[in-house]
Amino acid sequence: xxxxxxxxxxxxxxxxxxxxxxxxxxxxxxxxxxxxxxxxxxxxxxxxxxxxxxxxxxxxxxxxxxxxxxxxxxxxxxxxxxxxxxxxxxxxxxxxxxxxxxxxxxxxxxxxx
Amino acid sequence: xxxxxxxxxxxxxxxxxxxxxxxxxxxxxxxxxxxxxxxxxxxxxxxxxxxxxxxxxxxxxxxxxxxxxxxxxxxxxxxxxxxxxxxxxxxxxxxxxxxxxxxxxxxxxx
Numbered sequence: 287x288x289x290x291x292x293x294x295x296x297x298x299x300x301x302x303x304x305x306x307x308x309x310x311x312x313x314x315x316x317x318x319x320x321x322x323x324x325x326x327x328x329x330x331x332x333x334x335x336x337x338x339x340x341x342x343x344x345x346x347x348x349x350x351x352x353x354x355x356x357x358x359x360x361x362x363x364x365x366x367x368x369x370x371x372x373x374x375x376x377x378x379x380x381x382x383x384x385x386x387x388x389x390x391x392x393x394x395x396x397x398x399x
Numbered sequence: 400x401x402x403x404x405x406x407x408x409x410x411x412x413x414x415x416x417x418x419x420x421x422x423x424x425x426x427x428x429x430x431x432x433x434x435x436x437x438x439x440x441x442x443x444x445x446x447x448x449x450x451x452x453x454x455x456x457x458x459x460x461x462x463x464x465x466x467x468x469x470x471x472x473x474x475x476x477x478x479x480x481x482x483x484x485x486x487x488x489x490x491x492x493x494x495x496x497x498x499x500x501x502x503x504x505x506x507x508x509x
Binding site for chain 1: 400405413429430431433435441442444445448450451457492493494495496497498499500502
């Protein structure tokens with residue numbers, strides 16, 4: 287098992303609401319990346335946080351935002367939830383640099399009804 | 400941006416046979432190519448990776464090859480076992496911003 291933990295593990299929200307997901311990075315890692323994994327698909331890169339700033343973003347709208355804290359943990363915030371936001375949200379912890387290993391948390395299963 | 404394609408989407412083999420999964424990528428700047436195994440309801444787990452300065456890497460029954468010129472890389476599993484059954488994802492990245500393929504569901508029949 288990795289040292290990457292996410293909370294909560296499951297969440298049900300209503301369309302239009304806002305949600306915050308949390309990720310604690312592995313000891314020694316300083317970078318957190320967030321991914322959305324729809325059922326039966328590969329993880330899609332949302333964004334990455336390094337030195338408490340967004341350090342790269344995938345093709346996701348601005349209602350997906352994040353934070354990184356001094357202890358390298360991170361939050362993913364999604365505003366104005368849509369039904370299509372229902373997915374498994376994964377964070378991956380790594381040490382910033384070219385081609386370094388990334389380890390995933392167990393994910394948060396978000397259901398929007 | 401980077402685009403990763405993965406084939407096949409499903410693969411069924413007999414126990415003991417070999418399995419090969421292939422991926423192509425579009426961004427020549429990508430320099431790190433990990434492979435993840437994801438069992439049902441679990442997190443993706445890194446099983447092997449390769450960097451762009453290496454053409455081949457092997458770890459017991461698993462090997463990965465990289466052809467930078469053609470921009471494709473492959474996962475090879477030999478002597479497959481039922482516990483190898485899972486979904487396998489390839490990815491390409493430069494600074495940990497991994498772009499994943501759509502996945503290959505591997506079934507190893509006893």
